Amino acid sequence: MKKTIIAVLGTMLLPVAAATPAVADTELSWQDCGDGLQCDRITVPADWAAPNGKQITLGLAKLPARDPATRMGTIVLNMGGPAQQISILRQIKGTFADLTQWFDVVLFDPRGFEASTEVRCPNPAPNPTNGEWVFTNRAAFAQYTKQNHRFGLGCAEAAGPLAGNLNTWQGARDLEAVRVALGERKLNYFGNSYGGVLGVAYAEYFPSRVGRMYLDSPIDHTNRSWDEWVLARAKVKEDNLHRFAEWCATDRSCALHGRDVLKVWDEVMARATKRPIPAPGAGAGATASAALIASRATVSFDATWPELAKSLTEADAGDATRFAKPFAGAPDPDLSRITMCADFPFPTAYREVKAMEARLRKTAPRIGWTMAWPMADLCTGLPKKTSYPPHPIRPRGLPPILIANGAYDDTAAPAYGRRIAAQLDGARYLAAKGGHALYWSGNPCVRDHVHRYLTTGQLPPTGTTCGPASS
Template sequence: MRLRLLGALAALSLLPLSGTTAVASEIGWLDCGDGLRCAGVTVPSDWASPKHSTPITVNLAKLPARDQTRKLGALLVNPGGPAAAIPGFRLSKASYAELTQWFDVVMFDPRGFGAGDGVSCPSPFPAAVDSPLERKAFTDYREANANFARSCSPGMGPLVGKVNSWQVARDMNAIRKALGERKLRYYGNSYGTVFGQTYAELFPHNVERMFLDSVLDHGERRLFEWMAPMAATTERNLHRFAEWCAKAESCALYGKDALAVFDRVIAKAPVPAPGAGSGVTVSAGTIAARVADQTAERRWPALATALAEADAGDATALSRAPQQPPDNSLARTMLCADFPFDAGFVGHKAIEEQLRRTVAPRVGWADPVWGMTGHCDGLPKTGTHPPHPIRPVGLPPVLITSGSNDTITPVEHGKRVAAQLPGSRYLPATGGHAVYRGGNPCVRRHVHRYLTTGELPAPGTSCPAV
């Protein structure tokens, strides 16, 4: 879930059912294909005034436990985004299959997403623009954001100002009751960890087990401190890429100092990009942003080739941002309600320069400032639930993990959240985003033991790469 890459998953069919539910037997589960059972739970559009608000439906999809007579109950899951979760559940249910040894795995679409009551805005939210920030680009982007919000608002109906994790956590509690569960078992991944943190704050006594994977910290209010770990991890990954190139014969820069090549390309900028059009050149800032986008391991071969070509005088491969499908969902709306950072041009520019000076001089500075927070500028500050530290009383121990190389939800975020939740355990793991779903056997073993027995990994435990 890099926030600049937010986009709803491909739409697939779901049949939401209306009707307020109180116990599990009253949920009208229907077979909806792909081995799933689907239903819906009716909730107030505004939990601050439930008796006077229009009801909405939250969609559910269940992958049933293998043995219904011996199951431990339901495990509520949200994989992140924020996005419609159920379409992706259909495609990735194999990654949750082990959990059906013990649980009905129940996925939910956050309010405003998915079939039925999901909102589709007239146009996609505007795509992020590269750093370094320029005032005109910032001003244009801010106005585009405001236009997106204005165009989307009429279709939101009663959800205007009601799409945030505070409302979603209350939806989750209604789902818990509807499933007939005395206490909640929850597995939140990526943005789903924001929902988990809010639920832990609001309903600590209703939690039985909670596993948070790839955590986005909703406790840090200082923008620089929130972004710095993302930038630092991106910078570290560039160094890991250079080490790989020095050893891997498949790298287009094999045997070379890849960092020196990068520095040389930056020094040459602007670099011609003939494949992008006659007279097109690529600036140093754009090169840094493109490289920052490609520091994940799976992209290293392409990054090496692009740098080799740019070093030879052709930066075509570094001239364009990765193509993302247009997203006309409420992803931007929910993100910016939970993280309403709006530092303005001067504030963002100062953070960009501070990151470049103190944390990530080559590439880490080029992505988080605009891609992670700048895109909230211009959106209305209504119905927000901004970051704040929490100290939930009565919460049982929570299990938290993050991948060491994850630039999207860096390890520092997970550690900070673990420190706020008394008795919780942070499980370090080598890897990238979504460690459990990525199949790390060590992480899976500890998660299964925790979810079924409550036993946490021993202090000092860590999990190696797959």
């Protein structure tokens, strides 16, 4: 079947000079590419505002529906990041296997990543020293900013025609090109986490093409107030520290059971603020400052609480080794911060971030205030050629969209999903007792509602709340 991609589609809603439509005929020819996937590529403009200019490719992959007799169509999936998609799906395809009862599950690597026209930054993205994302020293932040600037300049040079075109305004048009190539009259879409930014952008620019859309733990790209945007996350993180304390009070396995956990936290932080706590097991002369402890305290995930309790117990006794050991977590792909900071041009001047931190401390004084820093650290010093900043939306003619958030998610706070739902006519918000990526993490209640919605269009009743995944 011949499928036509109209390259000018990206100009339909952008006030640029008229351009002659550039039509590229492409016929998808799925080929086996291992792990049960089929792969192919399509060609799109490097810049949808100049559709007749340089072209790039998008790498697509399909997890086919199990039975053609029960197949209901295609759903396009974006698992978030922003990051590569295909190689991740190879590792966790079982998570989304239920969808293949009814759909071909299709995804594509975003522009710049892996199977698509790839941007390979010559220098790795810098990470704050020893994982300490909270900067208390202006000179150290300035040095880190220089490193990130050097990284960004290298990426821009390596990007070639994609320089300045790695943002979700472009990505929404890529998504429409994928719909056209698939031959789907409407787009059925599942966006997880940062995939929600892409889904909302698509709904804004192509409302008449939306079929069924599920946004799980979406990042809010509709709020121009950085203080409001960060405060929503800070409040949830602060609440998570209190949940940790409540768990310790009821679970005898907690190393701090029987003690006032919040008092212990306050005392450790006060001591580390006056003088960093020794961390002999992390190397000669190693210490843990209050900023490091606040950066490293993993309060958001229940599974990490036993380790956090041990870390606090030992720090309270004068040994902060558990907080000071080299951080083993995998960083985001280097290119993710380029896209993220084009979509979210966060304030990065040291005085601005410190002022935001001070404001957050009034509402989230123990740990939530740290939320002032992560985006600033990602974006500081990056070249600001173009950006796609947050803005309110009001698309018309949309079908009902399902949006879900976890009450304990300090990456995509519940306020994010509620705000998005309020701007999408007919959208339904599904609350859940859980953290980030509800469907992915296996919440059975959420998964049941998602399957029902995607297959029948039936939304959960207004006010529905799903319990925790273990219930």
